[in-house]
Amino acid sequence: MKSARTAVCRGAAAGNRLAAMLLDLEVDGRALRVRDLEPDDEPDVLGLFEACEDWFGHAFGQPAMPGDVQSLYYDLPEGAEFEDKVILVIEAEGRIIGLVDAVREYPGRGACSVGSFLIHPxxxxxxxxxxxxxALIGALVADGCTEVIASVAEGWRPGLKFLDALGFASEAPREAAPAHRNPGPGERPTVRARLRIPAAPPAS
Structure with missing residues (x-):
């Protein structure tokens, strides 16, 4: 049985639970840690990107490059605020095996948009x-999040199946929205998927 052992969130302020994040989880006896990306993580994150060449090739038409790690910090959709940018890494067995790139309060209050969710092959x-x-959705819900929006490259079946299993509803593909980065030579349209979270009933 898969189980989450602990989930500890350190928030800088209310409504900002994905900032200063620390999650300790366990899956089938394997310990996981989810934490903020740090500057010293850059080589390991590039290694993760290179390992995920299947996704980069499909989504952007080219392999990952060193500049892709730096671009994480300023890749924002139009209208988003830099202080709402969240970049998390997932650690297991002493190595970085995943990354989550998200923007809180976008495209509106109570929403969270996820751009990338990578797991090492x-x-x-x-x-x-x-x-x-x-666990991350649970942390968002605890802070009043009402909608999580994820984007996946058109035709990327593993990502679409993953979102469907989590209860997301997919929309029609659309061209990638303008962002603070250079698009890849073969960048695909994206499919947006939404997870709407019902408001909690008022306390009796």
């Missing part, structure tokens, strides 16, 4: 991604 199909995603 060696760690896929063990339920790690679903466990991490569920």
């Amino acid at each position: 060696e760690y896929r199909r063990y339920g790690l991604g679903r466990t991490v995603a569920s």
Whole structure:
């Protein structure tokens, strides 16, 4: 049975639970840690990107490059605020095996938009991604989030199946929205998927 052992969030302020994040989880006896990206993580994140060449090739038409790590910091959709940018890494067995790139309060109050959710190929199909995603969604819900919006490259079946399993509803593909980065030579349209979270009933 897959189980989440602990989930500890350190928020800088109310409504900002994905800032200063620390999650400790366990899946089938394998310990996971979700934390903020740090400057010293750059080489390991590039290694993760290179390992995920299947996704980069499909989504952008080219392999990952060193500049892709730096672009994480300023890749924002139009109208988003830099202080709402969240970049998390997932650690297992002493290495970075995943990354989550999101923007809080976008495209509106109570929403959270997820741009990338990568898991190293060696760690896929063990339920790690679903466990991490569920824990992060739980943290958002605890802060009053009412909608999570994820984007996946058109035709990327693993991502579409992953979102469907989490309860997201997919929309029609659309061209990638303008962002603070240079598009890849073969960048595909994206499919937006939404997870609407019902408001909690008022306390009796």
